[in-house]
Amino acid sequence: MAKIKFTAGRVAEFQCGADGGRAFLWDSAAPGLGLCVTATGAKSYIFQGKLKRQVIRIKIGTPSTWSIPLAQAEARRLKIMIDSGQDPRQVKAKGLRAEQDERDREREEDAAAQARQLRESVTLGAVWPVYVAERSPLWSAVHIASHSKLIHAGGEARKRSKKETKAGPLAAFADVRLAELSAERVEAWARLEAATRPSGARLALRLLKAFLNWCAGHPLYSQIVNGNAAKSSKARESLGKPKVKHDLLQREQLAAWFGAVQKISNPVIAAYLQTLLLVGARREELAALRWVDVDFQWCSMKLGDKIEDFRMVPLTPYVAHLLANLPRRNEWVFSSPAAAAGYIAEPRHAHNEAVAIAGLPHLTLHGLRRSFATLCEWTETPSGIAAQIQGHAPQGVREQNYIRRPLDLLRKWHIKIESWMLEQAGIEFMPEAPGLRVVSANS
Template sequence: MAKVKFTAGRVTDFQCEQGKRQSFLWDTAAPGLGLRATVTFDSKEKDRSRGKSYIFQAKLNGQAMRITIGAPATWTIDQAQAEARRLKVIIDNGQDPRQVKADGLEAKQAARNAKQAERNAMQTLQVRESVTLGDLWPEYVADRAPQWSDLHHKDHLRIIQAGGVQRTRSPKLTEPGPLASLAGVRLVDLTMERIEAWAKLEAKKRPTRARLALRLLKACLFWCAAHPVYAGISKANAAQSKKARESLGKSKVKNDVLQREQVAAWFAVVRQIANPVISAYLQCLLLTGARREELATLKWEDIDFQWNSLKLNDKVEDFRMVPMTPYVAHLLAALPRRSEWAFSSPTAASGRLTEPSIAHRKACAVAGLDVSLHGLRRSFASLCEWTETPAGIAAQIQGHAPQGVREQNYIRRPLDLLRMWHVKIEAWILEQAGVSFMPMEPGLRAVK
């Protein structure tokens, strides 16, 4: 092997020997340092490209190794010689320079990972120190809203609203929600003691809404506990305080229900409501015993006039089929078909009836009655007792979960059996209301 003292001229003039693909020139100053010149031919062995690079060659444990240092264009002679001497020292110490390089890269990567972990920890700490309940609530609602009903979604929005917004149908401004006072509290500060103090204040003003707020807050904190960002910041059990529940008290059993002797007065004022959609909706609500949103979200495609059945969204199951009794069919057939919704509303953003309770309260006030929309559902269940309808029949029509082993595992009632009893229930209620109704063929007609 030719050995010379590397100079700039010799390095520049060195070329691969004719007929060879690579040639070497070795340095006398730095043991193991060489200059390699290569020739690469194309597929036709005509055109070729030339290249040069500094290399280091030595033996480790009797095995020859060759390491590329770099091209003369980027490495000066002094730098190449210094690198060759460094590699020689490593080999003399019994180490493999390639492994040393790999270990160095691994150490650098580990250092970068440690710095990234430190930055992530700092970001988490910043979130911990700054995020409030009001900040994360919209994110929580957006994530969970697809699994909620419209009413449940609205509850989440109202429960934390800041208030002070002009109402649509009233000169009064909206009031702050029960959780509005906690919206600015940092998540890390939302402790059990803080919630207990909040519960004492809310219990004096609106315990019913505060009980709902506490349940919604508890679900939100459980969601935070499983969130990749908020986990470890919030205290999942902060809203499970026994003292907070005691401060807010227990919900009282609602007793708003239509008695048999009140049915006539209720029908008289409800049938006089100027909006025919609301009037029909309220009557159907009583005669079906359905939940308010189950009936409000009824679509025309869910109504089968041929087989007299309704498909209602159900909170226990995905949906349930209930009979469509003659008077209910008459009310539905008379409704205007303005959209996909049976109980449509051209003024509502959703296109369907959303707030029938205002008209209902006004009608009840005229009749001297005090019954809510859900009270109509209780009224259906109570009035069924007068017709001696089996409890399981009424429960299935209303969408209550089956009670008892027989109901859960053995009894499977067809729609015709439900219809037989449901028609009797409707006829008895209409009789008490003084509403004369006679189904006509092929259509239906109400006789006032």
């Protein structure tokens, strides 16, 4: 190979030959240093030498980034490596691997530092909204509201009194780091809550257990939580088992209850409470009833359901009379302009006052649902009929897989139940019979 001393001019002037293939120019100053030019005019410095009787060729770089002295120095370095029996390509690959390993190690250290920082800083109160937001599409509005209420910090002014709202049971854990939430801490909390609000604390413990299960399966929080602290048997023992509630209306109490409820100054609440008893629905699913879900022509109502997405129940004559006389202020049947949701939110106060005026024992809104189920026994209504109207899950293989009751069958018994309750309450109600009306030929 002919060699010449590389100069800037010679490097710049060197071109491909007439055949159009690659051409090489070799330097006389640095052994193995060459200049390669392609048919497109691209130039690069290369090094060529022999290692173990084989010719190897290594690209150094382009003349635009490598000066001639630097290229010569690199060629001499590669020559020394080859003379010592080293393959420059393997040395370079090994160096790249070492650099990559170093970068990987640094990333791992950064990730570990971030994990430590997260472990030391993240609190239950910070993760709770993330959990609720992810699970909300699978929950009902009531379940979402329960999660918000249980961790609420409290201290806000009430709308109807000067008292401030109380903190939810789980507010005590809002500032606790997830890594420090232990079974001992939950057990101490349960002993305190058991003295004042065991029912709310039992619900809070169940929701906390579900939350920690979610954390255990989350890629970000699984390494933070120390097991499920809410599974503590001591905490459950401290809070005790829920007592069976017995508040309901007896047959002889219907007259006093209806008389007091009908005198409530707010007609929407009065109609809501009477409907709640006569339909046996859950308080939330009836409160959220929309006008589009009430069919006065075919006497049916579509209620949201805890078991299914919705259920159809009969619109009995007296309930239809109550609803037809309500104001249509918005989309909700039991509307309330003052409520944020647009429908009545807290009818308990008016109901408690009515119960006190009637001289009746304590009776909750859920007690009205219990009353419906119990009073149905007086009319000898089949238990499956009453359960389907109330939205209870079918019991037994036959109910689950074989019984499919049409709305007309439910209506037959539901009207009987309503008529019997009104009779016991001393309410004389004569439903308007559908009749014919004269229609002119021109109308």
